[in-house]
Amino acid sequence: MLKRCLMFLSVTYAGLSLLFVAPANALVEIDVSQGNVQPLPIAITDFVSDDGLGIQISDVVAADLKRSGLFKPIDKSAFIQNIANPDDMPRFEDWRLLNAEALVVGRVTQEADGRLNVQFRLWDTYAGQQIIGQQFYTQPDKWRRVSHIIADAIYKALTGEDGYFDSQIVFVSESGPKTDRKRQLAIMDQDGHNVRMLTNGQYMVLTPRFSPTQQEVAYMSYETGQPRVYLWQVDTGQREVVGNFPGMTFAPRFSPDGQRIIMSLQQDGNANIYTMDLRTRATTRLTSSNAIDTSPSYAPDGQQIVFESDRGGRQQLYVMNADGSNQHRISFGDGSYSTPVWSPRGDLIAFTKQSGGKFSIGVMKPDGSGERILTTGFHNEGPTWAPNGRVIMFFRQNAGEGGPHLYSIDLSGYNEQKVPTPNYASDPAWSPLLN
Numbered sequence: 001m002l003k004r005c006l007m008f009l010s011v012t013y014a015g016l017s018l019l020f021v022a023p024a025n026a027l028v029e030i031d032v033s034q035g036n037v038q039p040l041p042i043a044i045t046d047f048v049s050d051d052g053l054g055i056q057i058s059d060v061v062a063a064d065l066k067r068s069g070l071f072k073p074i075d076k077s078a079f080i081q082n083i084a085n086p087d088d089m090p091r092f093e094d095w096r097l098l099n100a101e102a103l104v105v106g107r108v109t110q111e112a113d114g115r116l117n118v119q120f121r122l123w124d125t126y127a128g129q130q131i132i133g134q135q136f137y138t139q140p141d142k143w144r145r146v147s148h149i150i151a152d153a154i155y156k157a158l159t160g161e162d163g164y165f166d167s168q169i170v171f172v173s174e175s176g177p178k179t180d181r182k183r184q185l186a187i188m189d190q191d192g193h194n195v196r197m198l199t200n201g202q203y204m205v206l207t208p209r210f211s212p213t214q215q216e217v218a219y220m221s222y223e224t225g226q227p228r229v230y231l232w233q234v235d236t237g238q239r240e241v242v243g244n245f246p247g248m249t250f251a252p253r254f255s256p257d258g259q260r261i262i263m264s265l266q267q268d269g270n271a272n273i274y275t276m277d278l279r280t281r282a283t284t285r286l287t288s289s290n291a292i293d294t295s296p297s298y299a300p301d302g303q304q305i306v307f308e309s310d311r312g313g314r315q316q317l318y319v320m321n322a323d324g325s326n327q328h329r330i331s332f333g334d335g336s337y338s339t340p341v342w343s344p345r346g347d348l349i350a351f352t353k354q355s356g357g358k359f360s361i362g363v364m365k366p367d368g369s370g371e372r373i374l375t376t377g378f379h380n381e382g383p384t385w386a387p388n389g390r391v392i393m394f395f396r397q398n399a400g401e402g403g404p405h406l407y408s409i410d411l412s413g414y415n416e417q418k419v420p421t422p423n424y425a426s427d428p429a430w431s432p433l434l435n
Helices: 053-067 092-096 140-159
Strands: 008-013 016-021 040-044 071-073 102-110 116-124 129-138 168-175 182-189 205-210 216-221 228-233 239-241 248-254 260-267 270-277 283-285 293-298 304-309 316-321 336-342 349-355 358-364 372-377 380-385 391-396 405-410 417-419 424-430
Touching: 040 053, 040 140, 053 071, 053 102, 053 116, 053 140, 102 140, 116 140, 129 140, 140 182, 168 205, 182 205, 182 216, 205 248, 216 248, 228 248, 248 293, 260 293, 270 293, 304 336, 316 336, 336 380, 349 380, 358 380, 358 391, 372 380, 372 391, 372 405, 380 424, 391 424, 405 424
Parallel strands: 040 071, 040 102, 205 424, 293 336
Antiparallel strands: 008 016, 016 129, 102 116, 116 129, 168 182, 168 424, 205 216, 216 228, 228 239, 248 260, 260 270, 270 283, 293 304, 304 316, 336 349, 349 358, 358 372, 380 391, 391 405, 405 417
16 A cells, blocks of 8 residues: 655635645746747546546546646556556556656545545656645536646646646637627636636627636627626626726726726727726726727736837837836837737736738737747737746637637747637637636
């Protein structure tokens, strides 16, 4: 029998009870400046269960880790040892023969009260030591979420950084012909599963954005004939209008503390940036120019704001203090820049760049230095960051296609992948890790 690790902690959240141990030193080093990362070979065995649920959970874990580009799950057909009891010490030499540097084993059982008990262990096959072990109690319909949480735990244990798999994407689902396109607010897991529509498609919706503190989405809708900003409570389905303004409102986004909305209001042909306190509904004007200032995004510490403006003749990126002072341009490359969004790590700003008839997704430092283009295509737009700041999702429409699709790419500029959705999709926004 295995020697159990010390330092066990007990935690319960979102209906999931778990038991875990502190992670060991990271086996995977992430350096986005090095380009293509060599993925870590990892063996993920079928979790032992009386039905097929154990296999389904381990398959979701493997898919999450593979999709990150940092891990290479080994083909199960190559396995030498059959794990019949995940509590037994593995035969590490069998896994080392496969070049597996890490091994995941697990079990799924059902409690008398109907809840699932999901356990897993992560082993370092070369050190012959358990890195982490956890067990979860949850309702059967939450099995996919447990899978994502397990993948996050493995990701953190092996990289030293938080994962991003237990998160959601809110986006605009597009269906129907171009001349009569229906656009609905939709939400799904980050891997494209569990899609559900939040609006009925009778009115156009645009630019949904998650609150950083709760299950709340700000978005634009043309329900009254002109764009207005709404707040949608994801859990309850309740919604409310943020405010009634004399002009048009654009690009709402939350402040890092979730207490304010920052947006662009158009009046007399110009658009300027305002904030609104969601408690008092008081507004504060931050810019005052004879141009189009829009797409504001806070730094994660709330001290600065990046936005786009054509005050210099074409769209460029500017940064200002949270009170509107010290407005200065940071983009100076060829072409125009738009849709900036600050990384949750605070170290980079993602953007859309239009140059030479093509659209690119790129990143730069907050002072404008270190610009890097991650991907270029016929029409790329609307970057959004994973909660750990290592992956960007955006939407793309290729030439000849009837509508846009969602894609993700990591900061190295490699590992670009299409995100499956039932319809065309645009305007993605990544949630924080779920509570």
